Amino acid sequence: MKIVFVITELEPGGAERNLVKLALGFNRQGHNVEVISIAGRPTRTALIDKLDQAVIPVHYLQINRLWLGLIAIIRLRRLLKRLRPDIIQSFLYHANLLTSLSNREKTTRHFTGFRVRDPRRLRYRILQRFSGRWAGGISVSDDVERHVRPLVGLHASKSYIIPNGVDMSTIKAAKNDVWPEDISKTVESLVFIGRLDRQKGVDILLDAATDLLLGNQERQLLLIGEGPLRSRLEVKISNSSVASQIHLLGYRSDALTLLSKAKAFLFPSRWEGMPNVVMEAMALGLPLITTPVDGVTELLGDDSQQIAIQSDWPIAAKRLLELTEEELARIGARNREIIQASFTSQVTTESYLEIYRNALQ
DSSP states (O other), X not given: OEEEEEESOOSSSHHHHHHHHHHHHHHHTTOEEEEEESSXXXXXXXXXXXXXXXTOOEEEOOOOSGGGHHHHHXXXXXXXXXXXXXXXXXXXXXXXXXXXXXXXXXXXXXXXXXXXXXXXXXXXXXXXXXXXXXXXXXXXXXXXXXXXXXXXXXXGGGEEEOOOOBOHHHHHHHHHSOOOTTSOOOSEEEEEESOXXXXXXXXXXXXXXHHHHTTOTTEEEEEEOOOTTHHHHHHHHHTSTTGGGEEEEEOOTTHHHHHHTOSEEEEOOSXXXXXXXXXXXXXXXXXXXXXXXXXXXXXXOSOTTTBOOGGGHHHHHHHHHTSOHHHHHHHHHHHHHHHHHHOBHHXXXXXXXHHHHHHHO
């Protein structure tokens, strides 16, 4: 099969990382894979370096402004006509929309990807105009599928659910990595990884930081990620009574290494689809405390020790950290077993390929 991915950009993020894992998995099975980024070449090249190493071509449309949408459609249409794929897989709203407008070849199956239950319903109403052209829509969780399918008017027979998958070789490498030299080693670290914006709930975490850190100088909170709230968070941290124990590290290519050495993963997100970083924390054998966002109950079930609603999250986080090392180890081991049994990248890759094969029959 010739499979072309279309995505809005390739800066490291959840959807982008999953695209790369799929592209590499398809490539290893002998399929012809190419990737199209609507934006230009990313400033952080960790993901495209992996594609380059696998000799997977990446095409950049160099479109970084919404008002250039017409130019994007023209460029994408020409490129798709030249590449002549059997399958087009798009991810994220703008890529889903532009691909729907650009794909005029009736023989080319276009699958859209839905990664999160986006509260902006206008986006779904716009996509609904084109859903009749799609070969299918693929959601990352039951929650996302139940939200998206009626809004875009997609028939149940064309709506699929494929969870994200964890690359266990990457997890193994992270566990074997040493602590980075540019960060002071901590005796006990609590880790948050995510974009610094309202969605990820980092403000909720900082509000709870004093209760989690005060009285335990060996415990440090590592915040890994960049985003629009960074400057506001810097001010909030500087005014905190535990400022010396909170570290705003920015983007880190070695985030999984830091996570692998943590006591627990903290993730008070407000909405998700199927959070990759929760899956990675589980695969690393860590206990965690999160909110009941989409996809979490599919991963953890009704686990009251690791899931708490937003208002109860600070208390639940403190309660988790009061457990003994043996209790935390048992929780972490159970988390790892869940990922190994059902949520590996190999399982995800084969699930996508099965849908594509059926579409081409």
